[in-house]
Amino acid sequence: MNPKNQKPEPLACDPMSLIAIKDTLQLLSGKWKIQIAGLLFRSGRMRFMDLQRAIDGIGVKMLSRELQELEENKIVSRTVMDTKPVTVEYELTAHGRTLEGVIVAISDWGVTHRNHLFKQPSV
Amino acid sequence: MNPKNQKPEPLACDPMSLIAIKDTLQLLSGKWKIQIAGLLFRSGRMRFMDLQRAIDGIGVKMLSRELQELEENKIVSRTVMDTKPVTVEYELTAHGRTLEGVIVAISDWGVTHRNHLFKQPSV
DNA sequence: GAAACTAGTTTCCTGAATGAAAGTACCTGA
DNA sequence: TCAGGTACTTTCATTCAGGAAACTAGTTTC
Numbered sequence: 001m002n003p004k005n006q007k008p009e010p011l012a013c014d015p016m017s018l019i020a021i022k023d024t025l026q027l028l029s030g031k032w033k034i035q036i037a038g039l040l041f042r043s044g045r046m047r048f049m050d051l052q053r054a055i056d057g058i059g060v061k062m063l064s065r066e067l068q069e070l071e072e073n074k075i076v077s078r079t080v081m082d083t084k085p086v087t088v089e090y091e092l093t094a095h096g097r098t099l100e101g102v103i104v105a106i107s108d109w110g111v112t113h114r115n116h117l118f119k120q121p122s123v
Numbered sequence: 124m125n126p127k128n129q130k131p132e133p134l135a136c137d138p139m140s141l142i143a144i145k146d147t148l149q150l151l152s153g154k155w156k157i158q159i160a161g162l163l164f165r166s167g168r169m170r171f172m173d174l175q176r177a178i179d180g181i182g183v184k185m186l187s188r189e190l191q192e193l194e195e196n197k198i199v200s201r202t203v204m205d206t207k208p209v210t211v212e213y214e215l216t217a218h219g220r221t222l223e224g225v226i227v228a229i230s231d232w233g234v235t236h237r238n239h240l241f242k243q244p245s246v
Numbered sequence: 247g248a249a250a251c252t253a254g255t256t257t258c259c260t261g262a263a264t265g266a267a268a269g270t271a272c273c274t275g276a
Numbered sequence: 277t278c279a280g281g282t283a284c285t286t287t288c289a290t291t292c293a294g295g296a297a298a299c300t301a302g303t304t305t306c
Binding site for chain 2: 016018020021022023024025027031034035039042056074095098099101102103104105106108110112113117
Binding site for chain 3: 061085087
């Protein structure tokens with residue numbers, strides 16, 4: 001009945017913190033969400049096109065989609081401005097701003113350990 | 124010559140911190156690396172099968188591959204023990220332990236904001 | 247009326263990520 | 277010698293993330 005290969009029961013020790021990590025990662029999944037949040041954290045409100053210009057390599061589709069998901073999860077708020085032509089501004093919600101610790105930790109680690117990254121490149 | 128759709132030049136303001144975020148995320152990319160690092164951070168040395176048992180849902184292939192990538196990037200060390208049958212132990216390197224801030228920030232945020240997660244579920 | 251700006255959505259496509267299962271290899275105890 | 281444990285690797289299949297380009301839609305400027 002048991003297949004030959006390993007299919008272990010999870011250990012009783014599945015610590016809360018592992019589940020918490022999983023939750024957070026799921027919320028911030030994808031290539032761009034943390035970058036978007038980090039940018040909004042530093043820059044405050046930003047418009048759609050400015051976000052695209054600031055985030056190297058992102059296309060409109062992914063930006064649109066990631067913003068939608070962040071909005072659904074109350075990380076980012078979306079405000080349609082009464083301008084001609086309409087512009088839309090995005091910013092972190094109060095809840096989104098609680099990600100400060102995560103954003104700063106990730107950013108700081110990247111800065112500090114740049115030399116060590118990716119098998120210690122010749123940079 | 125310019126296609127009709129938007130393909131903006133990146134803004135001059137492409138802050139160091141955004142690049143740093145990108146770097147860190149690339150290093151920790153994939154579904155499992157941060158979970159693995161978080162587990163090793165809490166538990167110290169662990170063997171292959173114990174890691175699999177502790178991480179809900181991971182299969183042998185992914186565990187093997189993620190560990191290899193973490194090892195290549197000097198986050199995790201791999202030690203073959205002189206036992207019968209051979210066992211292999213993994214632990215964070217000194218460099219891997221500098222991820223503490225990242226791991227703790229992500230874990231803490233998940234714990235604190237569990238109620239807010241995923242559109243404020245009925246949990 | 248054509249071009250260009252705003253902010254998207256939709257369609258189509260590709261490559262990467264992931265997973266299940268089987269195979270490799272070695273050793274131990276019944 | 278056969279089941280079962282260790283630790284993987286390989287193969288095959290599938291799903292999904294991501295990207296390019298076209299398209300919608302309203303407004304403004306030339």
